[in-house]
Amino acid sequence: MSAPKRLIPATPRHAAVANANVLTRDEAQAIVGRAIGFSKAESVRVTIDSSYQGNVRFAANQMSTSGGVINANVVIESAFGPKHAAVTTNDLSDEALRRTVEQSEVLARLAPDDPESMPPLGPQQYATVQGWFDGTANLTPDDRARAALTALGPARDARDLAAAGYIVTSAQSNAIGNKAGQFAYHRSTTANYTLTVRTSDGTGSGWAGADDNDWSKINFAEVSKRAIDKARLSRSPVAIEPGRYTVILEPQAVADLVQLLVFYADARSADEGRSPFVKQGGGNKIGEKLVDSRVTLISDPTDPDLSSQPYDGDGLPLGRQVWIENGVLKQLYYSRFWAQKSNTTPTGFPSSVKMLGGTASLDDMIRSTPRGVLVTRLWYLREVDPRTVLYTGLTRDGTFLIENGKIAKAIRNLRFNESPLFMLNNLEMLGRPMRVAGTEAGGAVVMPPIKVRDFNFTSLSEAV
Amino acid sequence: MLALDAAKSAGASYADIRISRNRNQAIFTREQRVQNLVDNETFGFGVRVLVEGAWGFAASRDLSREEVARVARQAVTQARANRTTMVRPVTLAPVTPTPDGSWRSPARIDPFDVPVEEKAALLLAANAAALGVQGARFVNSQMFFLREEKTLATTDGTYVVQTIFRAQPSMTVTAVASGDFQTRQSNDVQPMGRGYEHVIDAKLVENAPRWAEEAVRKLSAKPVEVGRYDLILHPSHLWLTIHESIAHPTELDRAMGYEANYAGTSFVAPPEKMLGSLKYGPEFMNVQGDRSQSGSLSAVGWDDEGVRPEEFLIIKNGVFNDYQTTREQAPWLQWWYSRQNQETRSHGCSYAQSWADVQFQRMPNVSLLPGEQNHSWDDLIAATDRGIAIVGEGSFSIDQQRYNAQFGGQVFYEVRGGKIVGMLKDVAYQLRTPEFWNSMDMIGGRDSYMLGGAFNDGKGQPSQSNAVSHGCVPARFRNVNVINTGRQA
Numbered sequence: 022m023s024a025p026k027r028l029i030p031a032t033p034r035h036a037a038v039a040n041a042n043v044l045t046r047d048e049a050q051a052i053v054g055r056a057i058g059f060s061k062a063e064s065v066r067v068t069i070d071s072s073y074q075g076n077v078r079f080a081a082n083q084m085s086t087s088g089g090v091i092n093a094n095v096v097i098e099s100a101f102g103p104k105h106a107a108v109t110t111n112d113l114s115d116e117a118l119r120r121t122v123e124q125s126e127v128l129a130r131l132a133p134d135d136p137e138s139m140p141p142l143g144p145q146q147y148a149t150v151q152g153w154f155d156g157t158a159n160l161t162p163d164d165r166a167r168a169a170l171t172a173l174g175p176a177r178d179a180r181d182l183a184a185a186g187y188i189v190t191s192a193q194s195n196a197i198g199n200k201a202g203q204f205a206y207h208r209s210t211t212a213n214y215t216l217t218v219r220t221s222d223g224t225g226s227g228w229a230g231a232d233d234n235d236w237s238k239i240n241f242a243e244v245s246k247r248a249i250d251k252a253r254l255s256r257s258p259v260a261i262e263p264g265r266y267t268v269i270l271e272p273q274a275v276a277d278l279v280q281l282l283v284f285y286a287d288a289r290s291a292d293e294g295r296s297p298f299v300k301q302g303g304g305n306k307i308g309e310k311l312v313d314s315r316v317t318l319i320s321d322p323t324d325p326d327l328s329s330q331p332y333d334g335d336g337l338p339l340g341r342q343v344w345i346e347n348g349v350l351k352q353l354y355y356s357r358f359w360a361q362k363s364n365t366t367p368t369g370f371p372s373s374v375k376m377l378g379g380t381a382s383l384d385d386m387i388r389s390t391p392r393g394v395l396v397t398r399l400w401y402l403r404e405v406d407p408r409t410v411l412y413t414g415l416t417r418d419g420t421f422l423i424e425n426g427k428i429a430k431a432i433r434n435l436r437f438n439e440s441p442l443f444m445l446n447n448l449e450m451l452g453r454p455m456r457v458a459g460t461e462a463g464g465a466v467v468m469p470p471i472k473v474r475d476f477n478f479t480s481l482s483e484a485v
Numbered sequence: 486m487l488a489l490d491a492a493k494s495a496g497a498s499y500a501d502i503r504i505s506r507n508r509n510q511a512i513f514t515r516e517q518r519v520q521n522l523v524d525n526e527t528f529g530f531g532v533r534v535l536v537e538g539a540w541g542f543a544a545s546r547d548l549s550r551e552e553v554a555r556v557a558r559q560a561v562t563q564a565r566a567n568r569t570t571m572v573r574p575v576t577l578a579p580v581t582p583t584p585d586g587s588w589r590s591p592a593r594i595d596p597f598d599v600p601v602e603e604k605a606a607l608l609l610a611a612n613a614a615a616l617g618v619q620g621a622r623f624v625n626s627q628m629f630f631l632r633e634e635k636t637l638a639t640t641d642g643t644y645v646v647q648t649i650f651r652a653q654p655s656m657t658v659t660a661v662a663s664g665d666f667q668t669r670q671s672n673d674v675q676p677m678g679r680g681y682e683h684v685i686d687a688k689l690v691e692n693a694p695r696w697a698e699e700a701v702r703k704l705s706a707k708p709v710e711v712g713r714y715d716l717i718l719h720p721s722h723l724w725l726t727i728h729e730s731i732a733h734p735t736e737l738d739r740a741m742g743y744e745a746n747y748a749g750t751s752f753v754a755p756p757e758k759m760l761g762s763l764k765y766g767p768e769f770m771n772v773q774g775d776r777s778q779s780g781s782l783s784a785v786g787w788d789d790e791g792v793r794p795e796e797f798l799i800i801k802n803g804v805f806n807d808y809q810t811t812r813e814q815a816p817w818l819q820w821w822y823s824r825q826n827q828e829t830r831s832h833g834c835s836y837a838q839s840w841a842d843v844q845f846q847r848m849p850n851v852s853l854l855p856g857e858q859n860h861s862w863d864d865l866i867a868a869t870d871r872g873i874a875i876v877g878e879g880s881f882s883i884d885q886q887r888y889n890a891q892f893g894g895q896v897f898y899e900v901r902g903g904k905i906v907g908m909l910k911d912v913a914y915q916l917r918t919p920e921f922w923n924s925m926d927m928i929g930g931r932d933s934y935m936l937g938g939a940f941n942d943g944k945g946q947p948s949q950s951n952a953v954s955h956g957c958v959p960a961r962f963r964n965v966n967v968i969n970t971g972r973q974a
Contacts, residue, residue, distance in 0.1 A: 074947070076946070076947060077566075077567070078946050079570065080742055080743040080744070080745060080746065081572070081574055081741060081742045081743060082568050082570075083571055083572040083573065084540075084567035084568075084570050084571065085540070085541060085566055085743055086540055086542060086843045086845055086945075087540070087541065087542065087563055087566070088541070088542030088543055088544065088560070088563060088843050089533075089542075089543050089544075089559060089563060090531075090545075090841045090842075091545045091547070092527075092529070092543045092544075092545075092546050092841055093546060094527070105522075106521075106522035106523075106524070106601075107521065107523045107524070108520065108523075108524045108525075108526075109523070109524065109525035109526060109527075110526050110527075111526070111528060111529065111546045112528060112546070112943070116706070124524065125524075128522050128524060128601055129522075131600065131601050131602045132519055132522050132601065132602070132605065133519050133520060133602070133605055135518060135520070135605075135611070136518055137518060137520075161566075161568050161610065162562060162563045162566035162567075165566075166566040166567065166569055166570065169570065170535075170570065177572075180558070183742055183745070185742060185744075185746040186746050187744035187746055187747070187946040189946070189947065207954065215746055215747075215946075216746065217745045219742065219744040219745055219750075224818075226745070228746075244521055253670070276840060293622075293661070293675075294622075294661045294666060295661060295666040296621065299664075301664060308956065310695055334877035350907045381516050394604070400885055401883055401884065401885075402747075402882070403880045403881055403882040404880055404881045404971050405891075405893060405913060405970045406911070406971065406972065407666075407668075408666065409972050411878065411972060413882045413913075414882055415882070415884045415889065417884070419883055423614035434889075435883060435890055436882075436891060436915070438885075438891075438968070438970065442971075446649045471645050479915070479968065480889060480891075480915050480966075482884040482886075483751075483886070483887070483888045483889070483917075484749075484752070484884035484885050484887070484888050484889065485886065
């Protein structure tokens with residue numbers, strides 16, 4: 022992505038709308054305190070989310086559904102020794118809090134003993150993450166509508182393009198506290214823009230997106246232009262034979278596959294023999310080289326590219342976690358229980374993921390490729406075989422054949438059956454990482470573009 | 486009414502308000518441990534308005550008088566912002582208002598009246614029954630329940646109150662051998678729009694050993710040889726193929742490009758080239774849209790804009806006949822309905838997952854109707870010389886226009902000479918939608934009809950989940966491409 026520009030000024034006219042609905046640290050702490058005050062359980066954990074989300078959605082070159090939603094949520098988890106249960110409400114009144122605390126206590130007393138229950142966390146030290154931007158929290162429907170015009174204007178003027186996109190901004194806070202003195206608070210803003218432009222002859226489709234905690238860092242006009250250019254370039258695709266190809270994956274496509282690894286990186290599943298990280302003969306593969314030695318995969322809420330919540334849902338502090346370093350599996354996720362059983366330290370569940378990159382540009386990768394496929398993004402990924410993280414899915418919204426170091430033509434979309442573990446073993450080049458916008462799982466994801474060999478395409482699709 | 490008045494006086498030509506209280510409960514277990522008991526409740530309201538042909542929506546969890554009026558005005562402000570880029574103003578198909586309606590899912594036992602310890606004990610007993618099978622090493626089981634109390638009022642004069650129940654018990658058994666593991670999910674028990682009686686009828690304790698045995702048998706099953714096979718698909722599997730390759734492509738918003746940036750568009754487009762022309766499958770193929778089947782997940786009395794849903798044929802005698810529509814969308818097909826001597830009316834497919842989400846076109850139940858001859862699953866196998874019979878849904882993936890799909894399953898049987906001769910593993914089939922459905926040459930009769938379905942069909946931005954059932958019978962498909970998905974790590 023090019024250098025950020027602030028094209029769309031944020032006007033603070035309705036500042037109070039967003040901010041007033043996001044609980045401050047003091048407000049959240051007061052609610053945690055009130056809920057704890059109502060508690061008669063041996064331990065209680067209170068988790069509070071509050072948010073304002075505004076969105077604009079457009080398709081067929083005009084606005085479709087758009088809206089603004091204010092919400093808040095309190096989860097009360099009560100425990101009596103090894104018995105525990107959680108009850109949730111979105112009513113923050115004292116009466117509702119008292120009722121919710123009581124319900125969670127009733128359920129907890131009825132619950133069977135949990136042999137894996139853990140004692141409450143005490144006070145913790147958390148990293149400070151600056152992920153809140155007033156300009157993003159205070160956006161109005163008009164601001165979002167003006168941003169949408171960066172796509173709608175050129176698409177309508179062109180007469181042969183149809184734009185469909187989504188701009189969503191949110192301001193939110195989360196707090197976790199318990200009777201044992203633990204308290205965590207984090208607030209953040211996010212802005213996300215994705216755009217698909219289709220050509221009216223039905224043969225071309227291009228996608229682009231951007232994501233940041235700070236709205237002013239998103240260059241809406243640049244994203245819109247990228248999707249429009251890609252739509253035009255992708256017209257009239259030709260069929261190629263499915264098979265194994267050298268493939269250049271843009272950062273979004275890399276993210277679609279590589280972020281899956283985090284969900285498989287559970288130490289317990291590996292130790293139980295049901296994971297791709299099972300070691301032959303028992304145990305897990307920590308310390309083994311799994312992929313190309315240029316691959317390093319981390320999570321770090323304090324990384325400015327990620328700026329994510331510095332604790333997990335249990336309230337465990339999150340720092341820099343290294344999952345894969347120079348191709349070697351360094352760490353798996355250990356829950357508090359499994360860490361205790363394995364005589365190690367719990368890791369916390371990550372709130373972000375980043376694959377470190379190299380220095381190559383996308384153009385360098387294309388220029389160095391005699392014959393290959395350039396992929397914009399992937400779609401409908403589903404697990405086929407959990408033993409190998411084998412997934413199927415398809416390319417979408419911009420797939421091109423590279424010949425003799427140049428984009429030669431648009432090609433039809435292809436279905437793949439491929440594993441990120443196999444793919445990262447076939448690495449040829451790494452580019453500069455960037456934050457991606459199209460992540461379905463949510464959270465901050467930063468990935469480089471990569472070039473790999475022998476990527477496994479198994480069939481053609483006529484879908485545009 | 487306060488919201489509707491506030492919206493009207495702010496300039497809305499149409500407005501609706503939904504107030505809903507959603508309560509859900511989930512119990513998660515593994516082996517002999519209850520991992521979690523969760524009980525959630527969310528309450529709030531959403532106001533949707535139409536201002537000079539543009540939509541606006543706003544929602545809040547605070548039902549005070551001041552907030553309701555403020556949110557209604559905010560929805561109008563949103564609509565005015567949207568109006569700046571309007572190309573085609575929204576017009577709504579007519580609706581017959583229901584001034585005082587009520588509807589309730591056919592739930593005999595409210596799941597929230599059943600003590601949690603009874604639910605937990607049932608899951609732990611089922612887990613024990615599964616683990617009693619030699620080779621079954623792990624088991625996860627859960628129950629999920631929803632009760633939604635929803636009130637809808639519209640400026641057309643509709644006021645309806647509905648109580649909707651959903652229930653899903655499920656389990657997954659894992660068998661582990663050196664260097665291999667295999668799972669069997671309980672998806673011959675499907676989620677339903679019923680109460681706790683659905684859990685009782687599922688007979689988890691009685692069925693668990695069979696699911697466990699099948700997980701263990703999969704470890705030693707023969708890897709499938711790549712090639713073309715006749716496939717006999719059980720309703721517990723076929724519902725998902727219907728969902729992906731018939732139900733999604735016949736959503737009118739997808740066909741018109743409204744989902745281009747997320748869920749995708751459709752190969753069943755443009756409507757003027759497809760309605761009455763596209764040969765989707767053989768002449769005996771009839772596919773119905775409805776929100777009325779008893780116990781189905783999308784059954785309601787009225788949709789989220791006050792339309793009483795009707796049954797309609799999406800595919801009639803093998804030919805594409807109609808799309809899924811809302812009040813905004815039905816007028817787009819006026820030319821087709823007048824040619825059919827039909828009124829231009831919504832099919833009642835408007836739905837929002839909660840008060841905090843705007844309603845839009847969502848899938849009703851989309852079902853493959855039984856054949857005239859009362860064939861059974863066994864009849865289909867007996868009539869097949871060389872094929873694979875697939876039970877239960879597994880991995881699934883389809884492109885954004887719904888042409889190219891790949892499906893796995895839970896249990897795969899090799900069929901030779903009209904008989905099941907053994908179990909296979911690592912099976913997935915790939916299809917191109919029009920060819921696949923036109924290769925269907927035999928279907929079951931009414932006695933073999935069952936409802937499958939899902940709670941979590943995603944569409945829209947922000948993404949919303951829809952719960953939908955698909956009724957179907959077993960069916961046979963000729964000469965389908967089968968791949969082997971097993972690879973070494």
